Every structure is written in C-alpha cells, then in structure tokens.
Amino acid sequence: DTAVSQTPKYLVTQMGNDKSIKCEQNLGHDTMYWYKQDSKKFLKIMFSYNNKELIINETVPNRFSPKSPDKAHLNLHINSLELGDSAVYFCASSQVVGLAAPLAKNIQYFGAGTRLSVL
Amino acid sequence: RKEVEQDPGPFNVPEGATVAFNCTYSNSASQSFFWYRQDCRKEPKLLMSVYSSGNEDGRFTAQLNRASQYISLLIRDSKLSDSATYLCVVNNGKGGGADGLTFGKGTHLIIQP
Numbered sequence: 577d578t579a580v581s582q583t584p585k586y587l588v589t590q591m592g593n594d595k596s597i598k599c600e601q602n603l604g605h606d607t608m609y610w611y612k613q614d615s616k617k618f619l620k621i622m623f624s625y626n627n628k629e630l631i632i633n634e635t636v637p638n639r640f641s642p643k644s645p646d647k648a649h650l651n652l653h654i655n656s657l658e659l660g661d662s663a664v665y666f667c668a669s670s671q672v673v674g675l676a677a678p679l680a681k682n683i684q685y686f687g688a689g690t691r692l693s694v695l
Numbered sequence: 696r697k698e699v700e701q702d703p704g705p706f707n708v709p710e711g712a713t714v715a716f717n718c719t720y721s722n723s724a725s726q727s728f729f730w731y732r733q734d735c736r737k738e739p740k741l742l743m744s745v746y747s748s749g750n751e752d753g754r755f756t757a758q759l760n761r762a763s764q765y766i767s768l769l770i771r772d773s774k775l776s777d778s779a780t781y782l783c784v785v786n787n788g789k790g791g792g793a794d795g796l797t798f799g800k801g802t803h804l805i806i807q808p
Contacts, residue, residue, distance in 0.1 A: 619798040632795050682727045686738035
C-alpha cells in the first residue's frame, strides 16, 4: 500500500485549461502539504493543511486552490494554467507540524509527484 | 542570506571514498533538521533526522552546529547507489501552527566506479 499517493502521475494540458491533482495519505497523519519543484529542482512549499484547516499559504497565485475534504485528502485545483506552471508537484504528509513536536513527528513523507506540462 | 543554503555540486567522488556536505540555515529558531535524498525523477525520501548531539546510521553521520547554524552529512565508503541529490531540510520555526519545512536546493553527488 502506497503511504502517500497522488494522481495523475503525468498531466499534459493546454494553456488556459483548469486541472486538478489529487492526493491521499493512509498514514493517519494530521498535516498535508503541496510542494512545487521547478526545472531548477528547487522544492518550494505552496500550502499546508492541518486537520483540514489551511495553516501555510505561501505566495502562490490565487489560480491555485487547495481543498481538503478530510484530513486524509488534499487536492490541488489550478485554474487558467500558464506555461510557468509546468513543474513537478509533490504532495506530502506529516504526523504533526510545529516547533514543539518531537523530531520524528515532523518528518514528511512524499507522494511520487505529478509531472505537469503546460503547452 | 538564503534560508537554507547548500553547495549544489556536482560532487564527483570515486567509489569507496568519504564525502561530506555542509548546509547553513538562517533561522536561529529552527529546531528540526533532516537530510533527505532525492533520486532523479523521484520524490524526496528521508535519509536521516539530525539530532543535537549528532547521530550515525551505518555509513552516514549527521552533525548539527547550532552556534554556527550549519548541518553536515558525512558518507563513508561511498557506493554507486549513493549517487543522488541530498537535500538539507530545516523547519522554518515560525511557530503558531505555521511551521513548515524549508528545503535547500540540494547537493548533487555522483559516485564514479
């Protein structure tokens, strides 16, 4: 059983389209994340949800909207796709998040990534 | 100063050699430190957590220097399978439920036969 699974693995689409990426974790974790890894391989956090509540929202265009129907799922919807959105998007989860939490509970587990190509 | 800074490499190292990477971080409030490994076209995976007193896991040794705000990773007797990008990871220490992990850009290691 894959701990953090995201679909689709590959997504090729035209500029201007709207698309969604889904993520599910079966680890019983409270916190889930979306990261973007661009062509320069820099992994940057986009959003973080803790128990379905948004806690981190980095400077991301509002065309990107995360949705967490329950704590095991965090989906990412992207409107009006642009060429610059082409990247690999990784979902991740951790047991908890926070300075006070033990080190082990901050460990993040990643999905296999969704390779988005906008043409 | 960037939040988490690493030498991108690539480090070309012969098999069996010892190699060390350093990473510096800017936020003195950070409390959690990790090394992740990312293979080409794969997701990042935890290599090891970094404890205050330093820790070892087989051929891998991690050290933390809070005063100088750097973390190191030492790989002994390197294997071909160690070829990967090594990501230094630090929690951003913002607190108030807004903590997240900040990833360095990674150090690319190539072990040569």
